[in-house]
Amino acid sequence: MADRLRTHVAVIGSGPGGAVTAALCAEAGYETLLVEEGDDLPLDACAHFSGDEILRKYRNAGIGMAFGKPSISYVEGCCVGGGSEVNRGLYHRTPPYVLEQWAKAYRVEQLSPDLLAPHFAACEGTARIAFLPGSAPPLSQRLGDGAGELGWETIQAPRLYDYESGRKQSMSATFIPRFRRAGGQVMANMRALRIRRNGKQWHAATLHQGREVTIEADALFIACGAVQTPALLRRSGFRHNVGNSLRFHPMLKAVALFDRPVNRPGDPDPVHQIKMFEPRFGIGCSISSPALLALALAGSPQMRRRIAADAARMGIYYVQNGTGHARVRGLPLARDPLVSVRHEGGDLDDLYDGLKHLMRALFAAGAEAVQPCLPGFPMLHSVDELASLPGRLPRRSAMLTSVHVFASCPMGEDRRLSATDSWGRVHDGDGLRIADASLMCGPTIANPQGSVMAIAHRNALHAIERRFA
Ligand SMILES: Cc1cc2nc3c(=O)[nH]c(=O)nc-3n(C[C@H](O)[C@H](O)[C@H](O)COP(=O)(O)OP(=O)(O)OC[C@H]3O[C@@H](n4cnc5c(N)ncnc54)[C@H](O)[C@@H]3O)c2cc1C
Secondary structure, eight states: OOSEEEEEEEEEOOSHHHHHHHHHHHHTTOOEEEEOSSBOOOTTSSOTTOHHHHHHHBGGGGOEEEESSSEEEEOOBOBTTGGGGTSOOBOOOOOHHHHHHHHHHHTOTTOOHHHHHHHHHHHHHHSOOBOOSSOOOHHHHHHHHHHHHTTOOOEEOOBSEETTTTEEOOGGGTHHHHHHHTTOEEEOSEEEEEEEEETTEEEEEEEETTEEEEEEEEEEEEOSHHHHHHHHHHHTTOOTTSSSOBEEOOEEEEEEEOSSOOOOTTOOOOOEEEOTTTTTOEEEEOOOOHHHHHHHTTTOHHHHTTHHHHGGGEEEEEEEOOOOEEEEEOOTTOSSOEEEEEOOTTHHHHHHHHHHHHHHHHHHTTOSEEEESSTTOOOBOSGGGGGGSOSSOOTTTOEEEESOEEOSSOBSSOTTTOSBOTTSBBTTSTTOEEOSGGGOSSOOSSOSHHHHHHHHHHHHHHHHHTTTO
16 A cells, blocks of 8 residues: 555544545545545455454454542543444434533534434444344343333334344444445555645545555544544644543443343343433343353352353343533553543432432342442342442442443534534534534434434535535
8 A cells, every 4th residue: 555645624533423425425426535544344254243243343352431429430442433343233313402401511513403403313224223023032121020010111222123034233234334335435444643734635644554654635524433433533633622521421230130041142232221311311231141241240249150150040130320520631652542430410329320310220120139239339139228228329349331332522513612513513623524423512412323314414414515614
């Protein structure tokens, strides 16, 4: 490969934000390069949620940490298609009240639910959304039953999934083929190190198989995900409200042991969710393979010992909300940024209260025992034992986990709060654009990928209409 590549448009990062943006630019007739640090692997290169997948498709073998009290352990995808390749594709449009809050607090232009609806619909036309045909697997159904006993509503979430072919509607199965059909080129195993303006062009210094390759582009979109985008921008000297407001959907988990099998190999992914307590907290079901049970029960030896005999009777469930405000900062000589988090207000208390609600629902569903996945917490055998738990979540020993990261470079016209304008143009950035989950103005409350795609779609069309000015 030459050590200089010239293109009209370069998009760095091929997750949902980057893939949607790149497809639209290529289809508008612009020569477009989609640059991705990770490997270009087929969707079925490794089994979903296997150790192999974690090693090959996740960043740093699934280890990411936001340090705080408590810390948040998070994961990111790192392959062509980004997080969409490794996630479950549970799908929601952004709740209207969330969009309205963002538009008001950050002064985001034209972000009403009605104006975003065509962008959701356009993305759903390519990455199709479906409800599980037939009945939900027992692990999922149990959450529905328990909630029903308590008079709580549940929903069965749709997924980015084609149930007929059994294929996930990840970016490598949807927008990236669309991008390639329009003549776009994917450059995998290429990590952007720095970007800079050079006259009327953008230059991105990248590393490809140990060699420096410079990409020269007339228009540049950064879509490296909500942790890596601010890291790249800060390395390149763009700092205004960049990396100061990273948010998560942190989770606490509990494992339930039922009286009969609920967790059979080959069952479809669970889909029940309890959304009626949002935004204080939301509840759902997790994949519960023996490997993931072992991980969830790492701090709970009593229940962990039972996995070999009883995995089929066990299910992992979670509660999540938007606790934590984090910062992303570069470290000299380090490849990855330092992420630090602080928890404000009552969000942590709400999350802990949500864990207790979840455990009530699991007992109401007939669980024989429930193990909160918190170090030192006892296995509970009845709902009455919930009263014996500590009144507050232990700040030092608790570990939260998250698979959703966003809001590190929020958009809007209020420059005191935002890193870009309402359309993803970095303030004073000479037309440099962000096109990923970083742009959100806070937690989406719902699963975020639909929001990332719709906002990228809206902003890419805006950029194309203005010829990237
Ligand atoms: C395990 C897991 C489960 C999830 N489950 C769901 C779910 O069920 N539903 C849902 O809606 N959402 C889910 N999510 C979240 C969803 O996947 C993300 O919101 C979405 O992928 C974010 O898209 P993005 O474009 O912002 O970034 P990403 O998907 O993170 O993509 C960014 C890409 O940029 C690449 N990159 C980073 N830095 C560089 C660099 N310097 N140079 C070149 N390339 C770079 C990365 O390797 C990555 O491929 C899940 C995520 C994970 C990890």
